[in-house]
Amino acid sequence: MNLNLHFLKERPACLLQLDCVPNWADLSKAEIEDIKEVFDLFDFWDGRDGMIDAVKVPDLLRCAGMNPTIKVSLKHGATKKAGEKQYKFDEFLPVYQAIIKEKEGGTFADYMEAFKTFDREGQGVVSAAELGHVLSGYGERLSDEEIDEIIKLTKLHVDLDGNVKYEEFIKGVLEGQPK
Template sequence: MADLSARDIEKVKFAFSIYDFEGNETMDAFYMGECLRALNLNPTIAVLEKLGLAKKKKEKKYKLDEFLPIYAQVKKDKDAGSYEDFVEVLKLYDKDGVGLMMFAELEHILISLGERLEKEEVLPILAAMCDEEDEDGFIPYEPFLKKLCDGVKS
């Protein structure tokens, strides 16, 4: 693949081999998202579905040469957002411009906007990545974003 460096190809081969559970040089399409995330990419569910994510195991298999173009496409996707992009979005909720937002608003954003999460998915994320709320229910949002983005950097 002209789009990928030799190092990228080696990383993909290694990750692909981990998801080759049967040892037959194929990966179940059900695990496509997990494999891409193991390669430090962060595709949305919509992107994965467009690229052929299987809803159930054993519906479809990929060979490495079929998976490499998928990896290349997701890698070059510029629609993932960056730390700076997320800071700008959360500044909209920072009414006083002091780097704080309501904890409840952050929870609401994660549950109801964009690629929605269930409350059961959001609570552990917030518990692990947010500072304690102050007496008025505010948290600093930049440390949350820093922890979140550091977890998905390549």
Template sequence: MAADLSARDVERAKFAFSIYDFEGKGTMDAFYVGDCLRALNLNPTLAVIEKVGGKTKKKEKMLKVDDFLPIFAQVKKDKDAGSFEDFMEVLKLYDKTENGTMLYAELEHILLSLGERLEKSELEPVLKDCCDEEDEDGFIPYEPFLKRVLAFKI
């Protein structure tokens, strides 16, 4: 499946992999698969990361770059990852006045209750770091929020 990758994608993947090769041995802990994929501008869910071999505990499994390339190719090809445009379309559903804003409370509710839900303790720093201030009616612009969230690296 790594054959589906362009030479540029392979180079990018090798570079990202090398960042997570903390010991310089040509291996990456499978715990960092999700982080490495996100560094490559992908947005895999926790379920996808688990499905492709990512681990929730450190030192359970080590991967070589040749093991990672097919994972990268699979997730890159996966249609469920979502793109900026996909997320914008979803947030536009909550833009009642069609002016690029939505209620802060609705955004909070969405992140706490839909899809891969966040806990309140996980949500607070995300909103603090990525949201503009609410206006007097409780609205925020959602496009800057989305850009910040997608640009955020763990």
């Protein structure tokens, strides 16, 4: 494995601290190249200085096929305001790795169990209005526009009574997530 250790030129004292040497063994060369390509695109639109603003980390990760919550992104180095922090690629990789390892999402069974609490008659359906309420009122609250986009992307079918099959909805959402 050939690691790019040019950061040591800038911080030679780092050699004395083993914990500061990046551990990229968990990432394949292809993964590093893929995220570097996305990083470079963001850098291109952000001044071509080899750095990206930390406020753009969540957007960069979404472009890379990930869907971290705002909470997870902030926990691992994103910022809420532009100009607070900048990342070089070598500094960004540990952020990327930490977010990959973060397991905040639930499983299919977890989501099914949660939706069953709203399914009063045990028919496998919830009202579309209630689905919208759940998406906008719990967890990472979504806007009406985001809810509409999710419904569109999952190709959710609303029946004549205004109900949706939540199993289909959950499958549609999970299929859109990276494997």
